[in-house]
Amino acid sequence: MAFQGKKLVNDPNAVVTEFIEGLVETFPGLQYLDGFPQVKVVLRADIPGNKYDKVAVISGGGSGHEPAQAGFVGEGMLTAAICGDVFTSPPVDSILAGIRAVTGPKGCLLIVTNYTGDRLNFGLAAEEAKSEGYKVEMVIVGDDCALPPPRGITGRRGLAGTVLIHKVAGAAAAAGLSLAEVAAEAQHASELVGTMGVALSVCTLPGQVTSDRLGPGLMELGLGIHGEPGAAVAELQPVEVVVSHVLKQILSLETQYVPIKRGSRVVLMINGLGATPIMELMIASGKAIPQLQLEHGLAVDRVYTGSFMTSLDMAGFSISIMKSEPSILDRLDAPTKAPYWPVGVEGDRPPAKIPVPVPPSHSSRNEEEFNQPQELNEQGRILECAILAAVNAIIDVKDKLNDWDSKVGDGDCGSTMYRGAMAILDDMKKCYPLNVASETVNEIGTSIRRVMGGTSGILYAIFCKAAYASLKGSPDVTPEQWSRALEASIAAVSKYGRAERGYRTMLDALIPASIVLKENLDKGNDPIAAFVLSSEAAVNGAESTKEMQPQAGRSSYITGDVLSTVPDPGAMAAATWYRAAALAVEHKLKNSEN
Structure with missing residues (x-):
């Protein structure tokens, strides 16, 4: 029977903010940003x-894993931690x-734990920061050894070993x-x-009931840290037996999760x-060390025992094993003032919070200019025509996209794309500087990010941000520059979404379009004809997804019989707006010649 979990909280919706307030009051070496809603840094x-004057090291993710990540902010460890809501990736x-x-x-x-939301949100933030002139690198940590090497693009989850990387x-x-060098x-x-x-138990989210999934006398092996089911449920065993099982799984020679063999030194x-x-925890530690030494032939250089990355009030533990090298030990032994590594509380107390820094202007035009009517030049008129055609095509195909998505996904692809299209239409009337491509x-990316939820919204925002970075600084954009911008956008979506051609995603429409566009421009063919031909390739690519086995997302759970009758909705959406834009530009230029 499920029951309401007992929690010492005020408002379940404010637990993260109140945690941060208590943290910075406790440790004078920490501050938090304050000033804008939802910013928890x-x-x-x-x-x-x-x-x-040194490289900043930033990590973050959903809250509920304390002390990770905010408790590891301090000299010698993290420079900042970004806190999302409980078990929710922080916003861009x-x-x-x-x-x-x-x-x-x-x-x-x-430093990002390998979960899709974290990868995408940190990925878009990285691209945005790069476009503002910051130098940014990203390392994704996936240290989970519970499951066999996965199919597709998901990869291993990020768990407590991430703290060692910090x-x-x-x-x-x-x-x-x-x-x-730091990234390397x-x-x-x-x-x-x-x-x-x-x-040994399931965690309870603030304000929610406790699941009865794990009954008395049972334990779950290979769990995630968000309350998701583990790899297997078994009868509760003595800790010595449990530790033995976990060590064998991590050090398995068949899966080769870690490059550790007999004779290695470990942490x-x-x-x-x-x-x-x-x-x-100390009992588990005491059983693990002799097993590593005697059964696995490993020398143990360092042992860290405590709560480093938790899952709210879950009972249980995780074991991380890291190959030890002299350079690794030097870094682990280096001094730090991060409070939960741990360190003592010392020093004068500075202000508990500082203002959020104001971001640089997103455009060469100031805010006043954005609200003024603009006289469109030829490029602006063509761009306006293409955008209007693209969004209206998406609006018209909303129900069809939803119908396809109801068969292979969660049924809201059309509605999600429709929200983005309507936001673009509305914002274009007020603030799009159409003369500057x-x-x-x-701005299109900003409109999309504001209203389009889920994976598709963040992927399109990444798409637009990468295109902006490619086009930035070019007042009159050539067809070749548009082609390079499309290539850059596809590369960014592939990098952070981990999809490639043939994975049954929107890239199956956009990659063929990009290839055809570049080939025709390289041959010196008419740019508009090249655009139209590339749009045909986008449609054909989207249709071909019927024959593809999905590598990611909800479609991966659908049988092949159903998939073969329905194209990927995301690919069809991409082909729809791309094709509409190409035909509209062709029509407009032909009319202007006549």
Whole structure:
């Protein structure tokens, strides 16, 4: 029977904000940004903002895993942590606020746990920051060893081993290394660590009931840290047996999750999941060390036991094993003032919060100019025509997209695209600088990000941001520049969404279009004819998704018989707006010649 969980909270919707307030009052070396709704960023109190002379190391994700990530902010570790709502990726604007607050000339490294929402939101923030002139690199950590190597593009989840990567990167940054060097050390460290967890209970979200999924006498092996089911449910065993199973899974020679073999030296982390007494964690630690030494032939250089990355009030623990190298040990042993590594509370108390830094202007035009009517030049008129045709085509195909998506997804592709199209129509009347193509593309991305939820909204926002970066600084955009911008957008979507051609996504429409467009322009063919031909390739590419097996998303759960009758809705949506834009431009230019 499910029951309401007991929590010492005021408002379930305000737990993250109140946690941050208590954290910065407890530790004088921390501050938080305050000023805009939904911005939850914890940062070091001892750095001079954008004048910081070392690489900033930033991490974050959904809250509920405390002390990760905010408890690891401090000299020698993280420079800032971005806190999402409980088990929810932080929004792009919060990530950007954190980047702007702490990043100096040497740039910043984003350390991201491998979950789709985190990858996409941090990815878009990275592209936005780059377009503003910041140097940004990103390392994605996937240390989960519970499941066999997965199909498709999802990859391994990020678990408690991520904290070790924070320490390595933070120490490297504190030593004065360059952004490329810090990123390389973090990436290398992430490839040396594996983690697996065991749960004795299910966590309870604030304000919600406790699931009765895990009954008495049972434990869950290979759990995630968001309350999702594990790889298997088994009878509760003595801790020595549980530890043995976990160590064998992480060190399995068949899966080769980590490059560790007999004779290697390792670092061990025993991590409590939120409701596990330190006594039980120490028992697990005491059983793990001799097993590593005697059964697996490993030398244990360091042991960290405590709660580092939790799952609210879940009972259980995870074990992380990291291959030990002299350079890794140097980073782990380097001094830090991050409060939960841990360190003592010391020093004068600065103000608990500082204002959110104001982002740089998103356009060469000021706000007053955006609200003034503009006389469109030829490029502006063509761009206006293309945008209107594209969004109206999406509006017309809304119901068909929803129908397709109801068969292979969650049924809202058309509605989601419709919201984006209506926002573009509305915003174009007020603020699109149509005479400047790059700024218009950037504003389209802003409109989409505001109203389109889910994966498609963030992917289109990334698409527009990458195109803007490619076109920026070109007042009169040539067909070749448009082609390169399309290539850059596709590359960005593929990078952060991890999709490629043949994965049954919108890229199956856009990649063929990009290839045909470039080939025709390289041959010196008429640009408008090339645009129209590429739009035909987009439609054919979208139709071909009927024959593809999906590699990601909800469609991966659908049988092949159903998939073969329905094209991918996202690909069809992309082909629809692209084709409509091409035909509209062709029609407009033909009429103007006549």
